[in-house]
Amino acid sequence: MNRLIAPLALLCLVTSLAQAEIKSISPADAKALIENPDPSQRPHVIDTRGGYKDYFRAHLPNAHHLNFDTLRGTDHGVPVQYLPDDLTQILLTRAGVDKTRPHLLYADGAALPNDEILSATMVAYVLEKFGVNDILILDGGLSAWKAAGYATTQEYPDTKSGNLSTASPLPISLSVDEVLKLKDQPGHVLVDARPINEYLGKDDVWLRKGHIPGAISFHWAKLMAADNTHQFKPFDSVKAELTAAGLTPDKNILVYCGTSREGSLLRFYLKHVAGYPHVRLYEGSWKEYASLKQHPVETKANEPK
Incomplete structure (x- = not known):
């Protein structure tokens, strides 16, 4: 048996x-x-x-x-x-x-x-x-x-070419113009996934300090286990915190960060762990926005909508 x-x-x-x-x-x-x-x-x-x-x-x-x-x-x-x-x-x-x-x-x-x-x-x-x-x-x-005690290797696989011949990019990304157009519309939430010090402009990293006006802060690491930042927390354990931040499934959520990696994790969690239907990523993120000096920045924290 x-x-x-x-x-x-x-x-x-x-x-x-x-x-x-x-x-x-x-x-x-x-x-x-x-x-x-x-x-x-x-x-x-x-x-x-x-x-x-x-x-x-x-x-x-x-x-x-x-x-x-x-x-x-x-x-x-x-x-x-x-x-x-x-x-x-x-x-x-x-x-x-x-x-x-x-x-x-x-x-x-x-x-x-x-x-x-x-x-x-x-x-x-x-x-x-x-x-x-x-x-x-x-x-x-x-x-x-x-x-878990599972084996690793140093051998290379014999990778064959893939097939994306019929692929056309899906509309899951955002341009800066789309962010500026949508961020203040009813039912939309703009969220910055960087650490809070970068959101508030208290860093030595970025060309300009702060965040896109109107954005709320939600650091991606809040979604990960304390003893392993590669392990996602169960949705039930973070649902209240997401709700308190105004990140709920009825919203159109616009995500960005520094270079789009942090934003990609927040988007992955909201879309594919929590099951939120409308989550898009601003690919240019702060690295691009900071270079566009015609657009304003702010350093004050915003309250959730």
């Missing part, structure tokens, strides 16, 4: 994941998918860490390394802007991204100031934007995988 338990459990897992979706997944469930006896059902595993030497030292079995920052570059003097769509599609295809497959994303670094989880949510955002609708983020990251 014991011989039937593992196949039966795997069958139940595969059945539960049969419908494509975007969500987080436990290390145990991720391991079961990676080890599926049917290779055609295994996910395409993507290591999104910025440190390629970290990937060389250890990564998940069959993980392809896609440094998140290869998807961005300086444009018209403004750093870390998303690349043009045609270049992004080439890079994703080269990385094996395929609309017909599930994708398992992860990074590492369990404690702040390490924020590599933002790499995973940023890549997930880009994949979703290009029409990939089967995306799993490893809850707890590589740290949780190792803590």
Whole structure:
């Protein structure tokens, strides 16, 4: 009878994941998918860490390394802007991204100031934007995988080119003009996902200090476990805090941060963990807005709407 338990459990897992979706997944469930006896059902595993030497030292079995920052570059003097769509599609295809497959994303670094989880949510955002609708983020990251006693490897996978030939970007992003048009309209909330000191302009990072006028503050790290910043808190444990901040499912939520990584995590949580229907990301974020000196900034905190 014991011989039937593992196949039966795997069958139940595969059945539960049969419908494509975007969500987080436990290390145990991720391991079961990676080890599926049917290779055609295994996910395409993507290591999104910025440190390629970290990937060389250890990564998940069959993980392809896609440094998140290869998807961005300086444009018209403004750093870390998303690349043009045609270049992004080439890079994703080269990385094996395929609309017909599930994708398992992860990074590492369990404690702040390490924020590599933002790499995973940023890549997930880009994949979703290009029409990939089967995306799993490893809850707890590589740290949780190792803590569970699961094996890592130094071997490179034989990654085949992906297929995004029919992809056209989905309207989940925002331009600065759209943000300025929408942010004060009824039913819309503009939220800054950076740490509170940056929101208030008490930092040495940014060209201009403060935030977009009207924005409220909600630091992305509030959504993550205290002992592992790659592990998402259950929605029930943060619902009251989100509600107090005015972030409720009836709103059209416009998210930004410094470079869009922090915003990508807040958007991922609201959209795919909490299930909020209307959440979009201002890709240019503060790095772009701060350079547009014709637009005002403010440093006072705003009350939730």
